[in-house]
Amino acid sequence: MSDLYHKVSNSPVGRSVVSALNLPAPVVLERQNRTDAPFLEGEVLLSGAPGGAALETICTVLGASTASLFALDAKPLVAASDIKTKTKVSALKADAIDPKQRFKALVFDATGITTTEQLKTVYEFFHPVIRNVAKCGRIVIVGTEPSACATPAMAASQKALEGFIRSVAKETGKKGITAQVIYATPGAENQIESPLRFCLSPRSAYVSGQTLSVSKATKSKAAFDWSSPLKGKVALVTGASRGIGEAIAKTLARDGATVVCLDVPQANEALESVAASIGGSALALDITAPEAPEVISSHFQKEHGGLDIIVHNAGVTRDKTLGRMPEHFWDMLIDINLSSEERINDALFANEVFNKNARIVCVSSISGIAGNVGQSNYAASKSGVIGYVESLSKQLKGGVTINAVAPGFIETQMTAAIPFMIREAGRRMNSLNQGGQPEDVAEAIAFFSSPASQGVNGNILRVCGQSLIGK
Numbered sequence: 001m002s003d004l005y006h007k008v009s010n011s012p013v014g015r016s017v018v019s020a021l022n023l024p025a026p027v028v029l030e031r032q033n034r035t036d037a038p039f040l041e042g043e044v045l046l047s048g049a050p051g052g053a054a055l056e057t058i059c060t061v062l063g064a065s066t067a068s069l070f071a072l073d074a075k076p077l078v079a080a081s082d083i084k085t086k087t088k089v090s091a092l093k094a095d096a097i098d099p100k101q102r103f104k105a106l107v108f109d110a111t112g113i114t115t116t117e118q119l120k121t122v123y124e125f126f127h128p129v130i131r132n133v134a135k136c137g138r139i140v141i142v143g144t145e146p147s148a149c150a151t152p153a154m155a156a157s158q159k160a161l162e163g164f165i166r167s168v169a170k171e172t173g174k175k176g177i178t179a180q181v182i183y184a185t186p187g188a189e190n191q192i193e194s195p196l197r198f199c200l201s202p203r204s205a206y207v208s209g210q211t212l213s214v215s216k217a218t219k220s221k222a223a224f225d226w227s228s229p230l231k232g233k234v235a236l237v238t239g240a241s242r243g244i245g246e247a248i249a250k251t252l253a254r255d256g257a258t259v260v261c262l263d264v265p266q267a268n269e270a271l272e273s274v275a276a277s278i279g280g281s282a283l284a285l286d287i288t289a290p291e292a293p294e295v296i297s298s299h300f301q302k303e304h305g306g307l308d309i310i311v312h313n314a315g316v317t318r319d320k321t322l323g324r325m326p327e328h329f330w331d332m333l334i335d336i337n338l339s340s341e342e343r344i345n346d347a348l349f350a351n352e353v354f355n356k357n358a359r360i361v362c363v364s365s366i367s368g369i370a371g372n373v374g375q376s377n378y379a380a381s382k383s384g385v386i387g388y389v390e391s392l393s394k395q396l397k398g399g400v401t402i403n404a405v406a407p408g409f410i411e412t413q414m415t416a417a418i419p420f421m422i423r424e425a426g427r428r429m430n431s432l433n434q435g436g437q438p439e440d441v442a443e444a445i446a447f448f449s450s451p452a453s454q455g456v457n458g459n460i461l462r463v464c465g466q467s468l469i470g471k
Contacts, residue, residue, distance in 0.1 A: 173431025408464025
């Protein structure tokens with residue numbers, strides 16, 4: 001469903017009216033419109049605290065873009081020439097920055113911060129340049145995972161980055177700017193490329209004020225094609241006949257995967273249409289049926305020789321306040337949204353269907369984090385997904401990872417049925433002042449599905465424009 005207010009507020013006449021009435025004016029977000037587009041263009045300003053461990057990787061990643069790189073004062077960098085990379089970085093003095101100059105991204109390596117006093121380096125970098133970030137720009141801090149810090153003082157200083165970035169995201173969101181923290185466990189700094197590319201690119205247009213954790217993993221020495229990262233991979237997307245599921249299937253196919261689209265038999269016509277449009281195949285099946293896990297396992301063993309990616313997207317809502325909720329509403333939600341995922345995964349593991357380095361991605365919800373009136377069943381199921389992901393991530397072997405996305409207000413048929421005033425509130429109650437698109441969720445799932453995201457495991461990523469509800 002289209003957002004009429006968004007369209008009007010971005011029209012010539014609408015802009016003047018919105019400005020005169022001091023109303024929120026959501027910007028048109030820059031999204032990934034071309035598969036061959038560079039992940040980052042424009043000018044980028046970077047710096048870091050002394051002793052940082054991620055700067056070399058940051059420079060190498062940025063060097064693969066078409067962006068022009070500048071180092072503020074080159075202070076903690078010692079000098080651009082001392083960075084062990086061939087990436088060209090030009091020094092730039094803070095007092096020489098033109099007030100009209102606009103940076104597409106600000107990137108700061110905070111892994112060297114070990115005391116709370118050293119947090120001043122974050123202020124010293126961002127304070128003079130925060131107003132120079134371009135419309136739809138990106139702000140990224142790379143830090144050390146707080147739970148892996150050697151001392152309480154270091155853990156405090158690294159956790160402080162989360163509160164800092166959430167506040168910065170709220171201050172800058174009205175311009176379409178997003179801000180994130182990427183936390184790496186010590187020694188895992190070489191695994192930040194995939195999350196750094198994602199956070200700096202248009203693919204993360206509706207993700208802001210979030211943290212991603214990266215841990216150690218074996219880095220492949222094989223050449224990697226960022227324009228077709230899922231080439232040769234086989235993926236299963238449940239609930240793929242429409243909405244977010246359809247967008248997920250199309251995005252994974254765009255990135256090179258062979259996609260099997262699954263949905264209930266009643267949706268078979270739409271399912272077949274989606275599958276045909278991406279050169280995939282359809283599997284009409286009720287995931288709550290007793291035989292479903294074995295049917296899925298057998299299908300991928302016989303037809304594809306294994307499975308590389310599964311996206312548990314299928315889900316329903318049956319809203320009623322708890323005192324008025326019939327028992328079958330509860331049973332249905334838990335079974336479809338949560339228990340079926342467990343059963344399917346258990347069968348895939350037991351039958352050794354998952355290939356090495358497989359990816360499991362679940363779809364939770366902002367309701368599972370913050371709760372919602374009339375959704376005790378839905379919130380319970382989606383919060384259960386989060387608990388499942390966090391626990392299973394610690395048990396996986398063979399390079400398999402599991403992560404989840406938690407969408408906020410996304411423009412779908414489901415949200416179109418929400419009463420007008422509640423729908424408008426849902427759209428505006430986030431830092432970007434607008435609802436997200438199904439492809440925003442799909443892009444986050446494609447990021448988790450990538451072979452390059454080997455060190456990304458056990459994350460719950462909110463795709464909500466930094467919703468003002470929840471944490």
